[in-house]
Amino acid sequence: MEPAEYVVAHVVTALAEDPRTHLLGIEVAVVEHRVRLAGCVDSAAERTHVIEVVNGSAPGWRVVDDLVVCRPADRGVGEEDVLEEHEASDRGDPR
Amino acid sequence: MTVRVAAVGDLHIGVDGADDVGLDDVEERADLLLLAGDLTRGGDIEEAKVLADRLDHIAIPVVAVLGNHDHHAGRVPELVDVLGASGVQVLEGDVTTIHLGHTTVGIAGAKGFGGGFAGACATEFGEPEMKAFAGHTRETAEQLGRALEALDTDLTIALLHYSPIPETLVGEPLQIHPFLGSYLLAEAIDLACPHLAIHGHAHRGSERGRTPGGVRVRNVARPVIAERYRVFHLHPESTRDAACAAGA
Numbered sequence: 001m002e003p004a005e006y007v008v009a010h011v012v013t014a015l016a017e018d019p020r021t022h023l024l025g026i027e028v029a030v031v032e033h034r035v036r037l038a039g040c041v042d043s044a045a046e047r048t049h050v051i052e053v054v055n056g057s058a059p060g061w062r063v064v065d066d067l068v069v070c071r072p073a074d075r076g077v078g079e080e081d082v083l084e085e086h087e088a089s090d091r092g093d094p095r
Numbered sequence: 096m097t098v099r100v101a102a103v104g105d106l107h108i109g110v111d112g113a114d115d116v117g118l119d120d121v122e123e124r125a126d127l128l129l130l131a132g133d134l135t136r137g138g139d140i141e142e143a144k145v146l147a148d149r150l151d152h153i154a155i156p157v158v159a160v161l162g163n164h165d166h167h168a169g170r171v172p173e174l175v176d177v178l179g180a181s182g183v184q185v186l187e188g189d190v191t192t193i194h195l196g197h198t199t200v201g202i203a204g205a206k207g208f209g210g211g212f213a214g215a216c217a218t219e220f221g222e223p224e225m226k227a228f229a230g231h232t233r234e235t236a237e238q239l240g241r242a243l244e245a246l247d248t249d250l251t252i253a254l255l256h257y258s259p260i261p262e263t264l265v266g267e268p269l270q271i272h273p274f275l276g277s278y279l280l281a282e283a284i285d286l287a288c289p290h291l292a293i294h295g296h297a298h299r300g301s302e303r304g305r306t307p308g309g310v311r312v313r314n315v316a317r318p319v320i321a322e323r324y325r326v327f328h329l330h331p332e333s334t335r336d337a338a339c340a341a342g343a
Contacts, residue, residue, distance in 0.1 A: 022136040025318055072106075073117050075322050077124060077326060078326065079326045079327075082327050
C-alpha cells in the first residue's frame with residue numbers, strides 16, 4: 001500500500017488542481033488506514049465533488065467524510081471599532 | 096466622520112456553490128465593501144458571473160483585488176470586465192478614491208505574492224524560475240508602494256490578497272509561509288503608513304497583527320473571521336498609529 005505521506009500529498013494536490021474542486025482549505029489526514037477529510041464546504045454539491053476527487057486520487061483507500069456544509073448565509077457579521085484599545089491584541093492572536 | 100468598511104476575502108465562488116454568498120445586507124451595515132481576493136474558485140468566467148450577479152444590486156462602492164485562484168484560468172482581463180460590469184472596481188497596483196460625504200477614502204490595491212519574511216525569504220538569485228518568483232513579489236510590492244504614495248485622502252487602506260506580515264499567518268504550517276506572503280509588502284505599506292491593511296489568502300491564519308512600522312493588519316479570509324464579512328469602523332482623526340504617522 002502507498003505510504004500515507006504520499007496519499008495525503010496526492011489528495012491535497014488533486015483537490016487544488018481538479019476543476020471540480022480547486023480547494024486548498026480541506027484538512028486531509030490518514031488515520032488508521034483511512035483518508036479522513038475535515039473542514040467546511042459551501043454546499044452539498046461541493047461536498048459531493050470533494051468526495052469524487054478524493055476517491056479518484058486515492059484509489060483503494062476508504063474515505064472518512066467529516067466535512068461540514070457551512071453555508072455563507074448562515075454566518076453572522078462581525079464589527080470592529082479600530083481604535084487604540086486593540087493595541088495589545090494587534091500584536092497577534094493565535095487561533 | 097466614522098467610515099464603515101466591510102471586508103471579506105476568499106469567497107471562492109463556484110458555479111455549484113451556495114446560492115446566497117452572504118453579502119445581501121452589506122449596504123445596510125457599511126459604506127463600502129472590500130473584497131480581498133480569491134473571489135472565484137478557479138478564475139472561470141462563469142464563476143465570476145455568479146458573483147457579479149450577486150453583487151449587481153449592492154448600492155455601496157465595491158472594491159476588490161484578485162487572488163491566486165482568480166488567476167488560475169488565465170482569463171483575468173475577462174474576469175475583471177465581468178466584475179466591472181456589475182460595478183466592482185478591481186485594483187492591481189492602482190488606487191481608487193471614494194467620497195463619503197466630506198470624507199475621502201483612498202484604497203491602494205494589489206494582489207501581492209509570496210516570498211517569505213525577513214530572515215527566511217526568497218531572493219532573485221539562481222535559476223530563472225527562482226528569479227521570476229522573487230521578482231514578481233518585488234514588482235507587486237513596488238506597485239503597491241507607488242499606489243499608496245499617490246493617495247492623498249482622509250483615510251487610506253491597503254488592500255491585498257497575500258499577507259504582508261507573518262503574525263496573521265499564525266495557525267498556518269510554518270513551511271508554507273513563503274507561499275502566503277512577503278515582508279516586501281509590509282515594507283511598502285510602512286513607507287506610506289495607511290490607516291489599515293487588509294488581506295486574505297491564509298485560511299488557517301489569525302485575524303490581527305501589525306507591520307513593523309505599526310500599521311494595523313487584518314486577515315479577513317472568510318474561514319478565519321468565520322463571518323459573512325467584517326465591518327471596520329475607521330475614524331480619520333484617531334486610528335492612524337501615532338508612531339507610524341510620525342515616520343511617514
